[in-house]
Amino acid sequence: METQKLIPLIIFLFFLPCSVSFVPIDNYLINCGSHSNASLFNRVFMGDSTNQGSIFLSSDDSISLINKNPSPNFPTLYHTARVFTSNGRYRFHMKENGTHLVRFHFFPFKAQSFDMKSAKFSVLVNGILIIKEFRPISDHVLIKEFILKIESNMVEILFRPVNSGFGFVNAVEVFNAPVDFVIDYGTRLVGPSGVEEYKHISSKVLETIHRINVGGMKITPFNDTLWRTWIPDEDYLVFKDAAKHAISTHTPNFQKGGATPEIAPENVYMTAQQMNRDNSSLASRFNITWNFPVARDGFPHLIRLHFCDIVSPALNLLYFDVYINGYIAYKDLDLSALTIHTLASPIYVDFVANSDDSGVIQLSVGPSDLSSSIRINAILNGAEIMKMINNVDDSTVHRRKHLEVLFGSIVGGIVVLFFVATVFLLAIKCRKKKPKERTVESVGWTPLNVFGGSSLSRTSEPGSYGYLGMKIPFAEIQSATNNFDRNLIIGSGGFGMVYKGVLRDNVKVAVKRGGTPGSRQGLPEFHTEITVLSKIRHRHLVSLVGFCEENSEMILVYEYVEKGPLKKHLYGSSRQLPLSWKQRLEICIGAARGLHYLHTGFAQGIIHRDIKSTNILLDEDYVAKVADFGLSRSGPCINETHVSTGVKGSFGYLDPEYYRRQQLTDKSDVYSFGVVLFEVLCGRPAVDPQLTREQVNLAEWAIEWLQKGMLEHIVDPHLVGDIKPRSLKKFGEMAEKCLAEYGVDRPSMGDVLWNLEYALQLQESEQQRGVHDDYGSASEEVNETTRTIHESSTSRRIEKNYDNEGSDISTSQVFSQLMNKEGR
Structure with missing residues (x-):
């Protein structure tokens, strides 16, 4: 039914003409080998054998050929051809310098003694080799388009037969x-070293490989x-079910400084592919991916991506990331910011990336x-891929080779002697030096070789990555997930899909498969997860069962956590049976224990950097486990106060001080955890744009009600009557302290844990004793006295139980002795 509704819109877009045609100053259209003119798409091509057209042709040995048996209704432009048995030229006088488009139409029909499929030739424009040893391989019309800068008053196109060909x-x-069709600023070079500026793109010769109308028709x-000509994107989508068509019937708002109808026609910006969030087999976060075939020659390509926000009801709601060849190309792309804050305003962004x-x-x-x-959500409206061709002529290549041989002959002997001497000196120097083990951070995209062992069995000996690292054969993971059966998908994220699986020993696992095999997207996160999780073992942290890096795969295998993310138990369409207040407190306490262990269990500590309700998982007994350590970082050294690093995290949970100063501390995790505490209390997302302006940000809204002394008015309706006032007050105060603007004013995770335990005791206690009064000096004295005892005891037990699977007995024992009568 939905498809039927879209058909009239698609037909409308298909027949929608361009509003104003571009009129080029230089405009030469030649019908080759013909004595008459021909029309194609309302454009007249002049015959090169007419009196007017012959002035452009300079060739003594060229032949005019006519197709005696053209197909019915086939364009007359392809009924003739010009054949060159020796060098032949077309020359055109230019009225304006700058960027020009040069197109060649090839249709290899048979005529007289020529079978044009056997042709072999090169083409040069003003001495630049743009087509090298071309041979037609199909019976269809082939159009080759080149974009290049003309800086003379003449364009000479040379057709050069190769060997005995024509x-x-x-x-x-x-x-x-148009003047601004290719500009020399704003182009982003994308690769393993990150994103850099690419300059002087207008001086390059570009060959159009793909021109795609994403989400639309031809x-x-x-x-x-x-x-x-723009073609649909359907054939290039890697996973079609991840994408959903978006169509607008409104003309795009072309703005000065953005895209123009010459950059791409209106129809391109009126259709798009967006994330298919209606697909129940996909989780909330996944990518839409396209694969476009190119030559395996390592040449750089200009990639022009077209965007127009036709999916958002208002500004500043759409943020997404762009990846090219698995590398991040544009982080946190905000179309509202790039379009002078005008909705549905077309823009384009140019990137350069190498093929491989x-x-x-x-x-x-x-x-x-x-x-x-x-x-x-994430969208894409159009894409163009243009090869930056090698513009060196054959003769230049031969001369260069001769010079290289000569240079090599002269230098060769010197190089050999230098090499022998260097090897000798290094052998002496390194004879007694033991090789250093490489950590995960130091390796590139190569097999990690953590523990060795055969590919037929998993290995579990301790290695350089810690106690839990295991290499699991790809075949076993395939078997465990029924060859990555889509019905076993339990989630997805920026790294890739997550599948439920069962290993040979009947152990249930969650299998996170990174992106597309061979892609580098997520490689740093992959290495970080192995580094962090192989060092830690704790009841409240998700355990790493193993990993796989065969066949350029990046797969992480975790313990399976039965009840999934905490978020699903708090709100949303997939909400499970509502949690009681006691359950919620116990979950928060468990997560706090896990974070406290991360922050204090090692010399430098570990900062998670992405604490949120989706990264706190619940097992079958509702025990909380912190997950997803892809963004984690080691904490500052003893003599440092912070780690300077780029901002990472999730919108709505991000520490504002970290965002402003790019200085990371463990208090950044505390801030994020404070947002989670209010999520748990209020049963709503950290950010909800559908609410009124003052309610959009949960942290700000909750603190406002707390400071009014009316926190009970915004609790989850399922908790009304379930929370004791003193427990609510202690919990609210703790959450507010976590969200202090400056990290120095926030509590440590040890303090947070202590107060959450206290809130649980207040909830469970039927008879409040004076020592537990929130306002009494005795309570404050207990807080100050026991906090030190708790932190030191917990830290000692963390170290003691490190090899005993991080048994989490310490915290519970300490608090039971402090708060329970029986424990005293």
């Missing part, structure tokens, strides 16, 4: 592009101001860490 062409186009040159041996340019869009839980 060249041919059916039609030639040469016309100038656009013909009739509906494009530069007479281009995979023969694929991979594009992905997915939710940003700044995305709210309600407005998680």
Whole structure:
């Protein structure tokens, strides 16, 4: 039914003409080998054998060919061709310098003694080799388009037969592009070293490989101001069910400084693919991915991505990330900020990335860490991929090779002697030095080789990564997940899909498979998870069962946590049976214990950096386990106060001081945990854009009610009458302290844990004793006295029980002795 409703809109968009046609100053359209003109898409191509057209042709040995048996209704432009048995040229006088488009039309029909499929030739434009040893391989029309900068008053196109072959062409186009079609600033170079600025892109020769109308139908040159063809994206989607069409019937708001109808036609910006959040087999966070085939030659490509926010009801609701070849290309892309705060205003962003041996340019869009839980989405409207071709002529290559041989002959002997001497000196120097073990952070995308062992069995000996590292064969993971059966998907995120699985020993596991095999996306997170989780073992931290890095896969295998994320038990359409207040307190206490262990169980401590309700999992007994350590960092050294690092985290949970100063401390986790505490209390998301302005941010809204002394008015309706006032007051005060603007004013996780235990005791106690009075000096004295006892005791027991699976007896014993009559 929904598809039927979309059909009229699609038909409307397909026949929607461009509003104003671009009129180029230079505009040469040649019908090659013909004595007459031909029309194609309302454009007239002049025959190169006519009196007017012959002035452009300079070739003594060229031949005009006519297709005697053209297909019915086949464009007349392809009924003729110009064949070159030796070098042949077209010359065009240019009225304007700058960026020009040059197109060649090839249709290899048979005529007379020529079978144009056997042609072999190269093409040069003003001495630049743009087509090298071309041979037609299909019976269809092939259009090759090049974008290059013309800086002379003449364009010479040379067709050069290779060996005993010949060249041919059916039609030639040469016309100038708009002034701002290719600009020299704003291009982003994407690769393993991050994102850098790429300069002087307009001086490069670009060959169009793909031009895609994402989410829409084919656009013909009739509906494009530069007479281009845009094809649908369906055939390039890696996982079609992850994408959903978006269509607008409103003309885009073209703005100065953004895209123009010459950059891409209106129809491109009126359709898009967005995240298919209606697909119940997918979790809230996943990427849409496209694979575009390219040559396996390692050449750089210009990737132009087109965006227009046609999916948001208002500004500043859409944040998403862009990935190219698995590398982050644009983090936290905010279309509202790039379009002068105008909704549905087209923009484009240029990237440069290299192709590799995979023969694929991979594009992905997915939710940003700044995305709210309600407005998680990502879109793409259009994509163009253009190869930055090698513009060196064959003759230049030969000369360079001769020079290289000569240079090599002269230098070769010196290099050999230097190498022998260096090896000798290094052998002496390193004879007694033992090789250092490499940590996960130091390795690239190579097998991690943590423990060794055969590929047929898992190994569990302690190694450089700690106690829990295990390499699991890919075949076993395939078997455990029924070859990654979609019905076993239990979640997804920026790293990839998560599957439920059962290993050979009947152990239930959660299998997190990173992105697309061979992709580098998520590689740092993959290494970080192994580094962190192989060092820790605690009842309230999710355990790493093993990992797999065979076949360029990045797979992490965790213990299976039966009841899933805490978030699902608090709110949303997938909400489970409501938790009682006691259960919620116990869950918060468990998570706090896990975080306290992270912060204090090691010399530098570990900062999680992404504490939120989706990263706190519940087992079958509702025991909390902190998960997802992909963003974790080691804490500051003893003589340091913070770690300087780029901001990572999730929107709504992010420590404002960390965001402003980019200085990370364990108090950043405390802030995020404070937001979780209010989520637990109020049963609503950290950010909800659908609410009124003052209610959007949970932390600000909750503190406002707390400071009014009316916190009980905003608790989860399921908890009304279930919370004792003193327990609520202690819990609220603790959450407020966690959310202090400056980290120095926030409590440690040890303090948070102490107060949460206290709130639970207040909830359970039927008879409040004076020593527990929230306002009494005795209570404050107990707080100050016992906090030190608790922290030191907990730290000692953490170290003591490290090898005993982090048994978490210490905290519970200390608090039971402090707060229970029987314990005294």
